[in-house]
Amino acid sequence: MNQYGTAIDWSMIQNVAETDAREGMELLTWKMTFTVTLLGILPSVVLGYSKVQYPPIKGHLAQILGSVLASLVLAGVLLFLLYKGLASPLREHRELRFLLTPTNYIQAVNGYFKRKWASPVVVSPLGTDANKGVLWAKSSRRTVTVIIVGETARSMNFSLNGYSRQTNPLLANQQGLLNFTQVQSCGTATAVSVPCVFSALGRHQYSSAKAQGQEGLLDVFKHAGFDVRWRDNNSGCKGVCDRIQFEDLSKPAPGDPLCNTEECYDEKLLRDLPELIRSATKDLVIVLHQKGSHGPAYSKRYPKEFAKFAPVCETSELAKCSTESIVAAYDNTILYTDFIISKAISILEQSNTEDGVDTALMYFSDHGESLGEKNMYLHGAPYVISPDEQRHVPLMLWLSDSFQTRFRIDTRCLAARRDQEFSHDNVFHSALGMLAINTAVYNPKLDIFNACKHEQ
Ligand SMILES: [Zn+2]
Structure with a gap:
């Protein structure tokens, strides 16, 4: 996305699924390797080795739910206050959702499989009178x-x-x-x-x-x-x-x-x-x-x-x-x-x-x-x-x-x-x-x- 300004929608997932190895290999560059290593693998390793202190599940769950709820309320209030300014850009620039990670690729993968598995493909004939x-x-x-x-x-x-x-x-x-x-x-x-x-x-x-x-x-x-x-x-x-x-x-x-x-x-x-x-x-x-x-x-x-x-x-x-x-x-x-x-x-x-x-x-x-x-x-x-x-x-x-x-x-x-x-x-x-x-x-x-x- 950084390199090519790509937006991720279901058809981009389809491109991924239907391409071939040679086409894919062209996108696997040293810069890509470096980026994935630096921003993906290294932080994961650090996280993997760090010791996390888990509080007892009961109180912790309440704490998590509480903060999710508070966040939602806060988001709702902000949305309400700023709606006038947000409504038209959000409607006119629906593509923004294709840029928002990780919801973009989750939605896109979901959309791709929904289409793919929609119904068993029975090919109906066309123009048999030709x-x-x-x-x-x-x-x-x-x-x-x-x-x-x-x-x-x-x-x-x-x-x-x-x-x-x-x-x-x-x-x-x-x-x-x-x-x-x-x-x-x-x-x-x-x-x-x-x-x-x-x-x-x-x-x-x-x-x-x-x-x-x-x-x-x-x-x-x-x-x-x-x-x-x-x-x-x-x-x-x-x-x-x-x-x-x-x-x-x-x-x-x-x-x-x-x-x-x-x-x-x-x-x-x-x-x-x-x-x-x-x-x-x-x-x-x-x-x-x-x-x-x-x-x-x-x-x-x-x-x-x-x-x-x-x-x-x-x-x-x-x-x-x-x-x-x-x-x-x-x-x-x-x-x-x-x-x-x-x-x-x-x-x-x-x-x-x-x-x-x-x-x-x-x-x-x-x-x-x-x-x-x-x-x-x-x-x-x-x-x-x-x-x-x-x-x-x-x-x-x-x-x-x-x-x-x-x-x-x-x-x-x-x-x-x-x-x-x-x-x-x-x-x-x-x-x-x-x-x-x-x-x-x-x-x-x-x-x-x-x-x-x-x-x-
Ligand atoms: Zn083409």
Whole structure:
């Protein structure tokens, strides 16, 4: 909490429960060890060895109860006298309770388990009526749709969105790239945003329990007859890919040029992708889940060639680094993501021209990141008080020409919507709309493509 300005609510406990060892290890620093030793272990040892004189239980109990009662009365009187001054800050800054130790983590742990154990998870089917609409009948060409789920990439550090540093040198020159500048995420942490964005619930209806109890977008694709795969270089798909093929690419193999000793770079997600596309027999949807810009060790997320901005913060202890060096390391992760998206598009361009496959790509990030603004770092702030940096995410589309023609997509119309306000709520319905899938769960009002389809 000291180092990163973190507030502890139930979703932060969920983050703790659902993370993996590697992610956790990055937070175990020497400073952390020192702090825990100095403020936790040493006082406990002193207490352990000190001799306590316990008075007889009867009188002692009365004494304790008396002092608790007196304290409560005193607190009540103070609250009454000062209520006017306290009421509005307490109501407007509900986040204060997430900062008050130890009630914050006691409440948070309680809240987490209450949600987790709420009811046995029975997954109800969704969109079982899904089928490929009339536009599909006119061509026998296969389709491949790649959905890249970014990690911790915030919109404002993309030069495509007006950032002063050139963090998108490749995508800036990408023909036909559609970039949306005003997109809000569903949550501020992976454990919320990823299940939410693939669910049909939308942010206001979303809860972890509801999302777990209902199939999502990838299941609807499956019902419509697609082969659906999830390739992961993050800490799993948070339940989203439970019923489809899952491939964990995050574990480094010795000598793998796309990995360091601890983890793999996102380029590994693209390995064998051309072959995978070529050998597929059905229409394919492939989700690539990036490690992206996950902090605090930003400088570990990209190979050396992408260290364009310098000097960079090389430690997880952000307090030891200047804001400039933290931002420089973060910007290098965006530069690397620029390369990843660009390379994925090249692969899809090639499949389109050489293998006759109708290809499309969608990219969005799960949430943003604080890099010291308002003295906040990382992400995961309770949504109501979360800063724009943690919620404002990039969204991009690329559609091969034959894909556009086949599904009658008017890209000029889409390009004109670039500065409109969208959110993760649009992803579910837009993905269905883009691929012309008919189902009762599709809501055209939330489909970015709906207003942008040619009549003929
Ligand atoms: Zn995330």
